[in-house]
Amino acid sequence: MIAKRLKKGDTIGIIVPSNPVTKDKRYLLDNAVKKLTDFGINIVFSKNYLKLDKFGVSGGEPEERAEDLNAMFSDKNINAVWCAHGGDTANQILELIDYENIKRNPKIFLGMSDIDVLHLAIHKKTGLVVFNSSDPKSGRDLDLDLEYTWNSFTERLFNCSKDIPASSDRKCVRQGVAEGKLIGCNLTSIIKIAGTQYSPDFSGAILFVEGYTVGMRNTIWKLELLKQLGVFDKIKGIVIGYIHGFQSEEWRQKNNITAEFEDIVMDITREYDFPILKTNDFGHRCPNCFLPIGAKVRLDAANKQIQIIDEFLD
Numbered sequence: 362m363i364a365k366r367l368k369k370g371d372t373i374g375i376i377v378p379s380n381p382v383t384k385d386k387r388y389l390l391d392n393a394v395k396k397l398t399d400f401g402i403n404i405v406f407s408k409n410y411l412k413l414d415k416f417g418v419s420g421g422e423p424e425e426r427a428e429d430l431n432a433m434f435s436d437k438n439i440n441a442v443w444c445a446h447g448g449d450t451a452n453q454i455l456e457l458i459d460y461e462n463i464k465r466n467p468k469i470f471l472g473m474s475d476i477d478v479l480h481l482a483i484h485k486k487t488g489l490v491v492f493n494s495s496d497p498k499s500g501r502d503l504d505l506d507l508e509y510t511w512n513s514f515t516e517r518l519f520n521c522s523k524d525i526p527a528s529s530d531r532k533c534v535r536q537g538v539a540e541g542k543l544i545g546c547n548l549t550s551i552i553k554i555a556g557t558q559y560s561p562d563f564s565g566a567i568l569f570v571e572g573y574t575v576g577m578r579n580t581i582w583k584l585e586l587l588k589q590l591g592v593f594d595k596i597k598g599i600v601i602g603y604i605h606g607f608q609s610e611e612w613r614q615k616n617n618i619t620a621e622f623e624d625i626v627m628d629i630t631r632e633y634d635f636p637i638l639k640t641n642d643f644g645h646r647c648p649n650c651f652l653p654i655g656a657k658v659r660l661d662a663a664n665k666q667i668q669i670i671d672e673f674l675d
Contacts, residue, residue, distance in 0.1 A: 362488040364441075364467045366674040367518045369401030371440035374433040375497055376407040377420030379475045380448025390445060392499035400515075407433060410445070419450045427457030430479075434459070434466045441518070446496045447474025447547075455479075455559055460486040469518060469674070472496075474573065474645065477550035477654075482559035484655045490673045492517070493546045493569070495649040509648035517651040523669035525658075528648035529641045531665040534623045537636030539597035540659045540670065543652060545569030546602060546643060552583050555590055563595040567660050569652060571602030571644035576616045577625070580607075584629045598636045598660045599626060600667060603644030636662035 367373075375390070382390065394404045407429035412421030420426055433442045455478070464487045471494040472479065480491040494514070498504040505511050509528045516522035544566040545551070551570070554560050572580070587593060604622040606612045623639045630637070638660060642650045653673035660667055 362464070362467050363490050363673055363675050364469045366521055367402070367441060367469065370403070372403040372405060372438055373397065373441045373443050373497075374405050374407060374436065374439040375410065375443050375445055376426070376429045376433055377410045377445045378426045378430055378454055378479060379419065379444070379451040380446060381413050381418070381420040382411060382445055389498035389500050389504070393497045393505055396499050396505055397497070405439070419448070419453070420445075423453040423457060427454040430454065431459045431462055434463050434468060437466075439468065441469035441471060443494070443497045444472030444476045444479070446498070447472065447476050449475055451475045451478045452553055455482050455554075458482070463487045463489060473649070474547050475550055477545070477547040478553055478559075480654050481544070481551070481554060481561045485559055485561055488655070490653045490655040493643060493649075493652040493654055503646055507648050509650070513649060513651045517653075518674070521672075521674050525642060525650050525652075525667040525669065527640065527642065527665065528650070532623070532639040533662045533665055534601070534627060534637035534639050535635070536663040537598065537634065538659070538661045538663075539567060539636055540657060541565045541567040541597040543567055543569055543654055543656055543658045545600075545654065546571050546652060548572045548575065548580075548583055552586060555586065563592045566596050567598045567600060567658050568592070568596045569600045569602065569643065572604045572606060572622070573645040574612065575604065575606040575622075577618055577620060580622060580625050581629070584625060588629055593630055593633055596635060598662070599630070599638075600660060601626065601637065601639045603641045603647035605645045605647070608641075609646075636660055638662040638665060638667065640667070
C-alpha cells in the first residue's frame with residue numbers, strides 16, 4: 362500500500378510520539394516550519410505536541426500521543442505525518458494505534474531513530490510504505506539544513522525519485538548483488554520490537570541499519586541477537602548507514618572504540634555470503650536520503666549502488 366506523493370499546497374502534520382519538544386529545542390521546529398512554508402507546504406501541529414507524560418520523559422501520555430497519530434491519519438486535510446524527533450518510548454503507543462484507520466487513509470509517514478519502531482509496526486500491520494527521514498528541524502547545520510537532505514525530501518516525496526545518490530564515499534564490505542524489500546533502519550528500534558507482533562518479516566529483505574550513540578559492546582550483543590533470532594538466515598543483504606558512535610572521533614575516544622561498525626557486522630555474519638555496503642546516507646547527525654521502508658530495492662555492493670525498484674508513492 363502506498364500513499365499519494367506531495368505537491369505544493371499540501372499539509373504536513375507534525376506529531377510528537379516519543380521524546381517531548383523541549384523549550385530549548387522548539388526553535389529548530391519553528392525554523393523548519395518557515396523553510397517548509399516558504400517552499401509552499403502548510404504545517405499544522407498535533408493537539409498534544411507540547412505535552413509531557415507523568416514522568417516528564419515523553420511528549421504526553423501514551424493515550425495522548427496515540428490520539429495525535431490517529432487524528433492525523435483521520436484528518437482529510439492532512440497529506441503527510443512527520444514525527445518531530447525520536448527518543449525512547451514510541452513503543453508505548455503501538456497497541457493504541459488504529460491500524461485500520463491507517464489502511465483507510467494511507468499517508469506519507471516520516472521520522473527517524475525511535476520512530477522506526479512505528480515505521481516497522483505500521484508497515485507490518487498495514488502494508489503501508491513509510492519513510493525513514495531526517496527530523497523536521499532546521500538551524501543546527503543538520504536535518505533540513507543539509508543540501509543532500511533537502512534535495513532528498515523534495516526529490517523523493519514530490520518527484521518520486523528512485524535514485525539513492527551517495528552523499529560521500531561508500532565502501533564495499535562484502536561483494537554481491539541482491540534485491541529485496543527495504544527493512545530498517547535504527548538498530549535499537551529493530552531490537553526493541555523483536556519477538557513481538559510488530560517485528561518485521563525479514564524474509565528476502567535488504568536490512569538497512571544505522572545507530573546513534575552505540576558502542577562496541579552493545580553493537581555486538583544487538584547484532585548477535587539478530588543472528589540468534591534468525592534474521593541473517595532470511596535477509597539478502599545489508600546496507601549500513603552512518604553510525605555516529607563509531608564515526609565521531611569524539612565518541613570513539615570517549616568510549617574507547619577501536620573497531621569499525623562494519624568490521625563487527627562482518628565478523629558476526631562471517632558464515633554468510635550476502636552483500637554488505639557501508640554508506641553515510643542515512644542515520645543520526647548526517648545527510649538523510651528518505652528511505653521508503655517496505656519498498657523493494659536493488660543492492661550492488663561491488664559497484665556501491667542502491668536503487669529503489671518499486672513504486673513507493675502514487
